[in-house]
Amino acid sequence: MPSLRKDPIMGRWVIIADERAQRPQDFHAVVHQTERTSDCPFCEGNESHTPPEVHAHRHDHSNPDQPGWKVRVIPNKYPALRSEGTVDRKSEGLYETMAGVGVHEVIIESPRHIISLTEAPADTVRAVFQIYRDRLKSLKKDGRFVHGIIFKNVGAGAGASLEHTHSQLIVAPIVPINIWQELTGSLRYYNDRGRCVFCEMMEEEIKDGRRVVLETPHFLAFCPYAGRFPYETWVVPKDHNSHFETIGKPALEDLGRLMKQVLTNLEQKLDHPPYNYIIHSAPFDQLGLPHFHWHIEIIPRLTQVAGFEWGTGFYINPVPPEIGAKTLRANPPSQDPGHGSITNG
Numbered sequence: 001m002p003s004l005r006k007d008p009i010m011g012r013w014v015i016i017a018d019e020r021a022q023r024p025q026d027f028h029a030v031v032h033q034t035e036r037t038s039d040c041p042f043c044e045g046n047e048s049h050t051p052p053e054v055h056a057h058r059h060d061h062s063n064p065d066q067p068g069w070k071v072r073v074i075p076n077k078y079p080a081l082r083s084e085g086t087v088d089r090k091s092e093g094l095y096e097t098m099a100g101v102g103v104h105e106v107i108i109e110s111p112r113h114i115i116s117l118t119e120a121p122a123d124t125v126r127a128v129f130q131i132y133r134d135r136l137k138s139l140k141k142d143g144r145f146v147h148g149i150i151f152k153n154v155g156a157g158a159g160a161s162l163e164h165t166h167s168q169l170i171v172a173p174i175v176p177i178n179i180w181q182e183l184t185g186s187l188r189y190y191n192d193r194g195r196c197v198f199c200e201m202m203e204e205e206i207k208d209g210r211r212v213v214l215e216t217p218h219f220l221a222f223c224p225y226a227g228r229f230p231y232e233t234w235v236v237p238k239d240h241n242s243h244f245e246t247i248g249k250p251a252l253e254d255l256g257r258l259m260k261q262v263l264t265n266l267e268q269k270l271d272h273p274p275y276n277y278i279i280h281s282a283p284f285d286q287l288g289l290p291h292f293h294w295h296i297e298i299i300p301r302l303t304q305v306a307g308f309e310w311g312t313g314f315y316i317n318p319v320p321p322e323i324g325a326k327t328l329r330a331n332p333p334s335q336d337p338g339h340g341s342i343t344n345g
Contacts, residue, residue, distance in 0.1 A: 005226040008197050009185045014226040015316045018323075042164035044069065044111030051075045054105065055135060057127050071127050072108045073135060079104035080170060087144055087173045103139055103171040107131055108164070115163045116154065116272075118264045126256025128167070132279065133252070135169055136245035140284040145171045147179060147283045150244075155274030158301045175283050182280060183292055190291035198293030201225075202236055210322040213329045214262055218254040221262050223321035223328070230303060230319035231270060231328060233262060235296040242289035244281040259296075265328050266300060274301040 002017045041049035047065045055073040062068025081102025089098040109128050110120050117125055136148045152167035153159035175183070189197040205211055205222045213233055214221040221235045235258065237251060247255070266275065281294040309315055 007224070007226040008189060008201065010181055011185055012226070012228075013314060014228055015314055016226075016320050017316050017318050018320050040113055040162070040164050042108045042162060042166060043113050047072075051077060055131065055138075057131065067111070069111055070124065071110075071131050073131060074106050074108065076104040076106050076168065081172060089173075098173065101144055101173055103145070103169070105135065105169045107135075107167045107169065109167065110165055114165050116263070116267060117152075117165050118260055118267055120165070120260075122257045122260050125260045126253050129247075129255055129259070130252055132167075132169070133245050133247055136171075136281070139169075139171045140245065142171075144173055146285055147172055147175045148245075148281070149176060149179070150279040152277045153274075154276070155272075155301070157274030158276045158299075160274075179280060179283070183282070183286075183289075186291045186293075196240055196291055196293055198236055198295065199240055202238065211325045213265070213325050214258060216254050216258050218251045219258050221258060223325040225321060227317055227321045227324070228315035229299050229301075230317060231266065231300045231324040232317075232321075233266070233298040233324075233328065235259065235262065235298070236293060237295070240290075241294055242282040242292045243287070244279050244294040262298065262328070266298065269327050270300055270302070275299060276301065 002015055005014050005016055006012070007014065039046060039049070044067050047053070047067070051074050052065055053069075053072050053074050056064065057070040057072075058064075059068045059070070079102075081100050081104050083101065083103050085099050085101050087098050087101050089096065091097075107128060109117055110124065114120065117128065132150050136150075139145060139148060148169060148171040150167060150169050154165075186197050189195075193200070201224075202220050202222075205220060205225075206215070211223045211225065212220065213223060218239070219235055219237055221233055223232060224234050235255075237247075239251075241247070263277075266273075275298060277296055277298045279294065279296050282289050282292050303316075303318070305315075
């Protein structure tokens with residue numbers, strides 16, 4: 001029988017329709033071919049085909065906008081927001097408006113033409129997350145901006161227009177509504193209970209064990225109790241921390257290994273579906289929040305949001321999170337030489 005589950009952060013109810021559950025291979029995601037050309041602008045040697053880089057991890061003695069890079073950051077050629085100008089917020093009757101000021105960057109994750117970050121070694125995955133941290137730390141110094149979000153679209157069904165593995169960063173002068181709702185919900189829980197809801201969720205998931213996908217010294221990956229989508233997975237740091245950009249080196253190394261394993265399991269078990277991941281972090285100007293916990297949400301795009309969801313705010317998830325986690329943790333853990341191991345939950 002279906003059940004209704006309440007998300008303790010957002011207060012959002014989700015329908016877990018287990019009678020509609022399917023095997024992973026029974027899902028047929030909408031597949032549209034991403035653009036692939038013989039002259040990919042993201043490949044090493046084609047640096048002149050992109051805007052000039054703003055940051056990069058490079059081999060010694062290599063020059064900007066030339067071959068020799070490991071991970072490269074460029075402005076988005078078609079940005080959602082532009083860095084020039086002032087915010088200029090004003091009202092027009094009951095409406096508010098402001099200039100579309102912000103930063104929109106693309107993180108090219110490999111000089112080789114690979115379509116998944118899982119094809120790269122764990123050191124490269126760690127370097128990608130280090131770039132995320134470094135860009136946020138740099139951009140938060142600009143007083144016009146209050147929040148930065150990092151996201152990755154894999155496959156055309158998840159919004160990717162180029163297949164070469166990459167992710168994006170957008171820094172804006174306002175806090176996005178989803179982040180604001182998480183901040184509000186977690187503060188309400190903190191005021192009621194005196195504890196961070198994310199910390200309590202992790203304790204509950206470790207104790208229960210059924211929804212754990214992977215556990216490492218610094219992180220827990222699990223399918224959330226009220227997950228909206230089949231095989232939705234969250235990655236949460238065990239140490240309370242509200243801002244991703246403050247992550248330290250040991251945790252970065254651990255995160256690189258964990259993300260490679262979790263995404264590899266997802267791709268192998270679900271037959272390489274389109275998916276997104278998003279890093280949720282607190283606003284730049286709200287430091288050290290005791291109620292909020294930065295985290296990563298991984299969303300396989302196996303179902304579509306339709307009229308019922310848009311009309312009600314409910315989501316229907318046909319795969320109970322307990323089954324989703326069992327599927328995603330089925331692969332044995334990998335071990336990169338010299339980096340230690342990670343264990344399944």
